[in-house]
Amino acid sequence: MIRFLMWLALAVTAGTTAMAQRRPATVLAAASLQESMNAAADVWARRGHPRPVLSFAASSALARQAAAGAPADLFVSADMEWMDYLAARGVLASATRATLLGNRLVLVAPRASAVRIALRPGFDLRQALGQGRLAMADPAAVPAGRYGKAALERLGAWNDVAPLVVRAENVRAALALVERGVAPLGIVYATDAKASARVRVVAVFPAASHPPIVYPIARLKASRNPEGEAFRRFLVSGAGKAVFVRYGFTAR
Template identity: 70%
Template sequence: MARLFLLLLAALLLGAAPAPPQPQRGPLVLAAASMQEALNEAADLWARKGNARPVLSFAASSALARQAAAGAPADLFVSADREWMDFLQARGRLVPGTRADLAGNRLVLVARSGDARPVPLRPGSPLAAMLGNGRLAMADPDSVPAGRYGKAALTRLGLWNALAPRVVRAENVRAALALVERGAAAYGVVYATDARASARVRVAGVFPADSHPPIRYPIARLNRGPQPAKAEAFRRFLLSAEGKAVLARHGFQTW
C-alpha cells in the first residue's frame, strides 16, 4: 500500500508540473520570392539581438497581396512592385504611415552557367534567333511583378511579339529561375539578385534601366496582423542602415 501511495503521489506531482514555456513567435512577414536570402539573413540577425525571429512566407507578390486582401492574419508585406501594395492600400489593408520603399533591383537575362554567350539586350537584339527552339522562362507577365517588368522591357525593345509564343509562365520569379537551372528553359528573365543567389546560372544580359518601370520593393504593416508592436520594430530595423546593409550584401539597391 505504501508503494501504491508513493506512485499515486508521484503521478499527481508530475501532472501538476507546469508546462514548459512555449517559444516566442515573431511577426508573420509576407514577402516577394526574390527576397528569400536577404530577409532570412535579416531575420537571423534580428533574432540574435534577442527578438523573436519573424516568420517568413515567400511567394509571388500577387498571391501574397490577394491573401492579405482576403484577411490573412499577417503583420508585414514586402512587395516586389508598387502596384500590389497599391492594391492593398486601396482596400484599406495597410496601417497608415507605415508604407515605405525598402529596396530596388535590376532586371537581367540568365542562361545556364555552361552557356557563355552574351545576349545584347537592345532594339534588334538576336535573342529570338539565339533562343532557337528553346523556351524563355518568366514569372507570369499578367500578374507577377518580375513578369510584368520583363514584358515591359521586351515590349520596349521590340522583342515581345516574337518571343511571347515561347514564354514559359512560372508562378513566381524563383520558379522561373529553377526552369533555367534544370535546363527546361534556355533563358530566363529574373532579377539580378536571383541570378546572384544561384551558382547554376549566369547573367547573359542586363536590361536597360529605362526599358521598364523602376523596380521598387515597398514595405508596409498590415492592419489585421496580431503582433503590431513586433511588426513595427522589425519594419524599422529593415529600413535602418543595418537592415539595408543586409539587403545590399545580397545585391539589392538601397538609398
C-alpha cells in the same frame, strides 16, 4: 550568496518566459527576397527577438492572401502595384508604408551556355532561343514578369517571343527552369542570378527599358503584434537595409 543565486535564477526564468510569450512577426515577402530576408531575420533574432516567420511567394499571390485576411504582420512587395492593391482595399496600417529596396533585371542562361546577347532595340531574342523557351514569371500578374514584358516591349522583342514564354508562378520558379536546363534563357532579378551558382548573367536590361524596380514594405492594419512594427522599423533602418545590400539589392 544563496539569496543572490536564487534572485539570479528567478531573473533568468522571468526573462526566458517573457521571451517565450512574445510572438514572432509574420512576414509575407516577395520570392526574390528569400536569402536576404532570412539573413535579416537571423540578425533580428540575434538582437534578442523571436525570429520572424517568413512566407515567400509571388507578390501577387501574397497580396491576394493579405486582402483575404491572411494572418500576417508585414507585406514586402516587389513592385508598387500590389502594395497599391492593398492600399486601395484599406488593408495597410496608416503611415507604415515605405520604399525599402531596388533591383536590376537580367537575362540569364545555364552556367555552361555559351550564348551571347546584346540587349538593344531590335535584338533577335527568338533566334537566340533556337528551339527553346523563355522562362519568366507570369507577366500577367507577377512583378518580375511585368518588368520583363515591359523591357521586351521597349526593345521590340516581345511580339516575337511571347508564344515561347514559359509563365512561371514566381521569379524563383523561372530561375529554376533555367538552372535545370529546361529553358535556355530566362528573365530574373540580378539578385536571383547572384544567389544561384547554376546560371550566368548574359546581359543586364537597360534601366530605362522598364519601370523602376522597387520593393515597398508596409504593416498590415489587422496586425496587433508589437514585433511586427518593431521588425518593420529595423528593416527600413540603415542596419536593416545593409543586410539586403550584401545580397545585391540597392537601398532606397
